[in-house]
Amino acid sequence: MSRNAQNDHLTRLEQTSIHIFREAFANFRSVCMPWSMGKDSNVLIWLARKAFCGKIPFPLLHIDTTYEFPEMYEFREKAKEIHGIDLIVRINEDAIRRGIGYATHDPVTVTHELKTVPLKAAIDEFKWDALVTGIRRDEDPTRAKERWFSPRSAEGVWDYKDQPPEFWGQFASTAPEGGHVRVQPLLEWTELDIWEYIRREKIPNPTLYFARNGKRFRSLGCHPITHPVDSPASNIDEVIEELKLTRVSERAGRAQDHVGRNSMQALRAKGFM
Amino acid sequence: MSQTSNISSVQKTAQPDIEDMRKMHVVVVGHVDHGKSTFVGRLLHDTDSLPNGKLEQVRKNCAAEGMEFEYAFLLDALLEEQEQNITIDTTRIFFRTTKRAYAIIDAPGHKEFLKNMVTGAASASAALLLIDANEGVMDQSRRHAFLLSLLGVKQLVVLVNKMDLIKHDQSTYEKIKVEYTAFLKSLGLTAVHFIPIAAKHGENVVQRSDKMSWWKGPTVAEALDNFNHEDDLTGLPLRMPVSDIYRFDHRRIIAGRVEAGAIRPGDELIFQPGGRRSTVRTFEDWPGPSREVAGTGDSANFSLSEQIFVERGQVAAHPNQQPRVGREFRARIFWLGKEPLQQNKTYRLRLLTQNVEAVIAKIEKITDASSLESIEASTVPRDTICEVIVRATRPIAFDLHSECAITGRFAIEDKGRINGGGIILDSITEKASGEGKVTAAERTARAGHSPAVIWFTGLSGSGKSTIAELVERRLFDAGKKVFRVDGDDLRTALNRDLGFSAADRAESVRRASAVAGLFANAGHIALVTLIAPLAADRAKARAALANHAFIEVFVDAPLEVCESRDVKGLYAKARRGEIPEFTGISSPYEAPEAPEVHIRTDKLSTTQAVDLVINALDKILESKAEDWEV
Ligand SMILES: Nc1nc2c(ncn2[C@@H]2O[C@H](COP(=O)(O)OP(=O)(O)O)[C@@H](O)[C@H]2O)c(=O)[nH]1
Ligand SMILES: [Mg+2]
Numbered sequence: 001m002s003r004n005a006q007n008d009h010l011t012r013l014e015q016t017s018i019h020i021f022r023e024a025f026a027n028f029r030s031v032c033m034p035w036s037m038g039k040d041s042n043v044l045i046w047l048a049r050k051a052f053c054g055k056i057p058f059p060l061l062h063i064d065t066t067y068e069f070p071e072m073y074e075f076r077e078k079a080k081e082i083h084g085i086d087l088i089v090r091i092n093e094d095a096i097r098r099g100i101g102y103a104t105h106d107p108v109t110v111t112h113e114l115k116t117v118p119l120k121a122a123i124d125e126f127k128w129d130a131l132v133t134g135i136r137r138d139e140d141p142t143r144a145k146e147r148w149f150s151p152r153s154a155e156g157v158w159d160y161k162d163q164p165p166e167f168w169g170q171f172a173s174t175a176p177e178g179g180h181v182r183v184q185p186l187l188e189w190t191e192l193d194i195w196e197y198i199r200r201e202k203i204p205n206p207t208l209y210f211a212r213n214g215k216r217f218r219s220l221g222c223h224p225i226t227h228p229v230d231s232p233a234s235n236i237d238e239v240i241e242e243l244k245l246t247r248v249s250e251r252a253g254r255a256q257d258h259v260g261r262n263s264m265q266a267l268r269a270k271g272f273m
Numbered sequence: 274m275s276q277t278s279n280i281s282s283v284q285k286t287a288q289p290d291i292e293d294m295r296k297m298h299v300v301v302v303g304h305v306d307h308g309k310s311t312f313v314g315r316l317l318h319d320t321d322s323l324p325n326g327k328l329e330q331v332r333k334n335c336a337a338e339g340m341e342f343e344y345a346f347l348l349d350a351l352l353e354e355q356e357q358n359i360t361i362d363t364t365r366i367f368f369r370t371t372k373r374a375y376a377i378i379d380a381p382g383h384k385e386f387l388k389n390m391v392t393g394a395a396s397a398s399a400a401l402l403l404i405d406a407n408e409g410v411m412d413q414s415r416r417h418a419f420l421l422s423l424l425g426v427k428q429l430v431v432l433v434n435k436m437d438l439i440k441h442d443q444s445t446y447e448k449i450k451v452e453y454t455a456f457l458k459s460l461g462l463t464a465v466h467f468i469p470i471a472a473k474h475g476e477n478v479v480q481r482s483d484k485m486s487w488w489k490g491p492t493v494a495e496a497l498d499n500f501n502h503e504d505d506l507t508g509l510p511l512r513m514p515v516s517d518i519y520r521f522d523h524r525r526i527i528a529g530r531v532e533a534g535a536i537r538p539g540d541e542l543i544f545q546p547g548g549r550r551s552t553v554r555t556f557e558d559w560p561g562p563s564r565e566v567a568g569t570g571d572s573a574n575f576s577l578s579e580q581i582f583v584e585r586g587q588v589a590a591h592p593n594q595q596p597r598v599g600r601e602f603r604a605r606i607f608w609l610g611k612e613p614l615q616q617n618k619t620y621r622l623r624l625l626t627q628n629v630e631a632v633i634a635k636i637e638k639i640t641d642a643s644s645l646e647s648i649e650a651s652t653v654p655r656d657t658i659c660e661v662i663v664r665a666t667r668p669i670a671f672d673l674h675s676e677c678a679i680t681g682r683f684a685i686e687d688k689g690r691i692n693g694g695g696i697i698l699d700s701i702t703e704k705a706s707g708e709g710k711v712t713a714a715e716r717t718a719r720a721g722h723s724p725a726v727i728w729f730t731g732l733s734g735s736g737k738s739t740i741a742e743l744v745e746r747r748l749f750d751a752g753k754k755v756f757r758v759d760g761d762d763l764r765t766a767l768n769r770d771l772g773f774s775a776a777d778r779a780e781s782v783r784r785a786s787a788v789a790g791l792f793a794n795a796g797h798i799a800l801v802t803l804i805a806p807l808a809a810d811r812a813k814a815r816a817a818l819a820n821h822a823f824i825e826v827f828v829d830a831p832l833e834v835c836e837s838r839d840v841k842g843l844y845a846k847a848r849r850g851e852i853p854e855f856t857g858i859s860s861p862y863e864a865p866e867a868p869e870v871h872i873r874t875d876k877l878s879t880t881q882a883v884d885l886v887i888n889a890l891d892k893i894l895e896s897k898a899e900d901w902e903v
Contacts, residue, residue, distance in 0.1 A: 009294035009374070018572040019530045022516040026585055026626070053519060053526055053574055054559035137365050141350030144364045147392070160351060161361055165388040165609060165691050167395030167424070170623050170684040172691070188296065188376065190367050249324035265351060 010197050014047065017185035020148055021051035021132070024183040027173040028130035031058040031183075034119065035087070037072050037079065038220045039205050040134035040186055043194055045083050046203045047185060048132070059086045061122055065114040066091060067102065067222035075206045082204060088126075092118040102224035110222070116271045120156050129175040132183045138190045139251055142265045146187055147172070154178030156271030191218075191250050192243045199236045210234050218250050226254060293373035297500060300394045300426070303403035304411040305382035308434040310360050312403060312472035312493075313379045314344030319479035320494070322368040323347065344473065348379045359383055363393035372498045382413050387656050388609040391420060391694070399428035399500040401493065406445055406469070407438040410453050412643045419642040419658060422460040423607055423696060425678050429457075430496045431464045437471040441484045459645060465499075466490050506569040509533040510594035512672070512680045513573060514625035515544070515587045526557050527583055528574045532625065532679045535568045536575070536589075544587040545670040546598045547752045551577040582750035586627040588670040588680065596670040596680055600721065601634070601701040604663050606653070606685065607642070610692030613652035614659065614685075619666075623691070624683040627669050630895060631685075635662040662701065666895075667721045668752070673697050716796035720754045723894050724793040726818050727886065729802045730811060730865060731828030732857045733843055734835035736874040736882070737802040740828060743883045745800055748890075756792050758785060760803035773854040779810045786814035793821040798890070806862040822893045826886055827868035830875045832857050869893075
């Protein structure tokens, strides 16, 4: 292979992520991949299809907060079709009955109730021992400390003070009693890498990422707490050019990260992605 | 503050296109409080790599909590880290210079978190090691260097930090340089530079300090850009450990990462241990077209021209450049476990995708990683280095670390947790001769596995022989000693004198168990296929073979199914009354109540059935493997 193809940084990232997928599938009894329909998640699907020669051999899970943008539901159905996805959808109906929502509650509570709680319930229901997630180290300082394979206790807790060592391609390959392991193939990717890869591979994505009337979304979450950023970037090339120059952090538009000092740490220790 | 002169490439604002976007991994190590996190925070700040408002936000948080601002807080994001002013776990930060992209890994310096330092350093191609000029070379300054040498991080720059505290005195700097150079030399390491810096004030980090005009060497930023990416291993002999075999559709695809060398369609491959050969047919890439070569670091997936038995853990190589295959080697290990490493204890040895049980057969030497002095102890305490003999319970494929580092190193797992790592120094060929009678243990060692008896019982036509033959093939191809004792074969020779009365059936079971016992004594896995319809007879066989691993496999299919298969035409004859006392028709079959394996051949594929038997065997052999000492 020519120097460029072999040493191309996107190819290196891709090949490493595929390896992580395969190690997860070989080591764990029952794997599931939560899918947010966002760009990182969609890259994960693509990588999983490459890892398993076209068809993903485990189910995907959409934790529906009921606050997704309408376009995301449309995208979900379309993508399901394109990728041949075996999709499980879960909603925390009980929390919704109890009236938990953005109109009345703070974002940390809602995120916990509508995302973390139903995720945990689904894990208990299906007894998955590995969850593949699309988190990246450049998103948040606590994510910068993550491992490729990160064990979570039965309560979903991340023991960030005592993480297992990880070296020479050896990872935590057994889930703690009653718990599971988070497998994180995108840790080493940056937001820019993600977009360059999406462009190179032509991976389908929601159009909310592209500017309409001078605003676009860089990161997608629940609509009441996700704010667009000012941007003229209306197509993928422009997004990539913008990212090469920007100094605004990616999750600046995600309210639950910024409620108090270390609110992400608190959320994540309790089982948030 | 220093004044700007000679600014490195890092200083410029973000550039649209840079030469090399592959991330260069650089780990920052050294004793606790010598300024690692401060340095990384300062590097990010001085290279304009922080997101807008980040610095202001951290300053504001500090003011609100009445804490003094530290650049380290940009990295030490955990609450506990900020409160105790200490790094607990490795942080990786990505940033770019005009030359290339970096992942800077801030490792903890506290003794308590050595495992996290190892995690950070193991993935790095280069290291920056900080030494506090005021405090000098300390415990972890030395320990970290020792670990770098074991982890194979060869490019090293030492940063003599906090020069402001010693009034930028050159002679103190020189003293540290001399002392530490000698230490590095004893480990076989050399530092490219010793750069005097004051991280807190950004002196010689990105900007050159005018307070140390005696320093003519590079700033840290310049030194970073001079590191090289790790050597390309594509020219080395091929090593591809098998991750998995995929059979999602009609294709059978071998998946694995090429750790060294390259694979092309048409290559003949040998899979070790086991030694089966086949040829690469084609890569099976989605969405296609398939690639023409898989080089080092690529996750390959290909089909073979001739179907052979391949399993996870085997290493694919070219036949003229094979890895070593053996059970025993000498290794240098760093031990991170809370409980000490013990001689004669069984651990799991993980070498790429191989995962086997292994015993620490002998602890030869324990070294304090800081003083480099030998420690007198019978067990290896946490955070020390030792030389040991490792004996795996079955053969593994490996290289010496000096020949091919990536297949010459391994991790040690204890109770599901990775607690140490080691590099292979020498392989040890197994003893060729012993004294006196040949013992069962010696036979076991020679075979590479314990003997066992697998007894397939079930109706005629239930599939006993079919499955036993496939199991035999699998085991044989995996290098196991295996032999099939078939009921029909026994009938024509050894049991010629027996009929089908209850007494004769009992005798036939007894003889089959005696024959199986002989094969097991000879070190084989004996596969018995015999209807053995009566529970009492089977119980006697089990008891007679009590000193061997014993697996009863109930090969089960409803009578109608067996009858409809009627491979040998026996059911038809029995129905016509031509065969008296035919099991299932005119003679009873007592189904086993608690067989080790129960296979419904009308519901499972033969592959699934074989998997069940092999899994049960693996489990029982693994539990036996502990009594393997020769
Ligand atoms: N005077 C001075 N203090 C420094 C310098 N670099 C770091 N420090 C201080 O040393 C202490 C420990 O720094 P930190 O970065 O947390 O050390 P680490 O444990 O190696 O990460 C902090 O209080 C820093 O402010 C320096 O160049 N000069
Ligand atoms: Mg630190």
